[in-house]
Amino acid sequence: MMPPDPNTTLERCQYGWEFQFKDIPYPTVVTDRGWVCEYAGNVPTAQTIFFVGSLLGTLFFGWLADRFGRVPALVGSNLIACIGGVATVFTNGFWDFAFCRFLVGLSLDSGFMIMYIMVLEYVGIRHRTWVANGSLAIYFGVSSMLMPWVAIAIGDWQKFALLTSLPMLITLGVPFVIPESTRWLASKDKGDKAVKIFKRIAKVNGNKVPGHVMNNFLQSLRQPKTSDESIAALFNSRELLKTMIAAIVAYMSATMVFDGLVRLSEHLGLDFFLIFTLSSATEIPALLTLAFVLDRWGRRVLACGPIVLAGILNVAAAFLAKGVLQVVLTLVARFFVNMSLSALVQWVTEILPTPVRATGSSILHVSGFFGGMFSPFVVYAGLYWTPFPLLLFGILAFIACAMSLLLPETMGLPLPQTITEGERLIQEKSLFRRNPDPTTAVYNEESTNEKIVL
Known part of the structure; x- marks a missing residue:
């Protein structure tokens, strides 16, 4: 059949469209509202607006968590996502739909990131890793696998x-169940409230905080701060700034690989829902593995090692024909990237001092969004040279490893409470540290103010 003449006059479809529900076997917003042909641009535009909301929301709620507390930021982010998600159902056109998706995007990352930070700030050193990663494996991993079905x-x-929006209303009960982070309260000179929370938790657990421990904590609160504890300190501190730049490059590179492998898998010939499920399934073993070995092998080993293996697998898969073997290699690579990213998220959270922990983590996650925005273009470039996406993902994996080597090891160490402690941690626990003699180290468990472990 010959194609029509290029000069043929185009006319609008007079009787609407009929859709084949083959890849997606149910009506979507695209099919319901006819966002095809001259309206096809509505889809990527709405997605872009959603990610713009994600960028702004992550920064805003990160700042809010450091300025007004973890609990208000957690409740606020989930409520906005709930409102945006429910309101989406009642939209009629494009711009009201896009605005609602913008609201949902505001809370895309903050809804769980702030809770993650609170867990790390409350849990003691020995239990920090398995609580953080085990909970993500169970709730995030399993729910992601079930979502398409x-x-x-x-x-x-x-x-x-x-169904996915209304459950966020549960966060209205958070202030009555989950106490504010005592680390954040201490960093804001609200020690009296922190003490009340300590006593409340001790009562619930059937324990009593020893008097000398409480006295040490109160004495640490009375000590004058020797450095700026505002967000500006994150950029004014040379040590923190260099560390954040290295972490951002590592996280952005790893995120491009992570997101790119998901997008690339759609072109490998398997069912979309099956691919999404298998990709999500890699979350569970990756996070559970971290929960058991992260405190044995260290953050540096488990952030660098898996990402290097992922890079090797990507390069190998680049020169294979489309088929089962290539799919298997990319899924295994995503497992390793998942492990490295999860280790990196916990690692950077442990490096950042309490006054800037939420904001710094937000900046890190925003860099990941930027990395994810570039990955579709990398996948698209595969139309011109098939091996290119996987080869580039391999190179990015090696870059992520190199940048991670510049971060200080935090295994077995308490979270830095002040900017000064964060700087000391970087100076003494980095691979290329200034002070190679461990006997002269000043950042250790005994020298910090972490006297109460919950």
């Missing part, structure tokens, strides 16, 4: 939006 079972995008 729940969508198929419901068979309606509006009902699916309600």
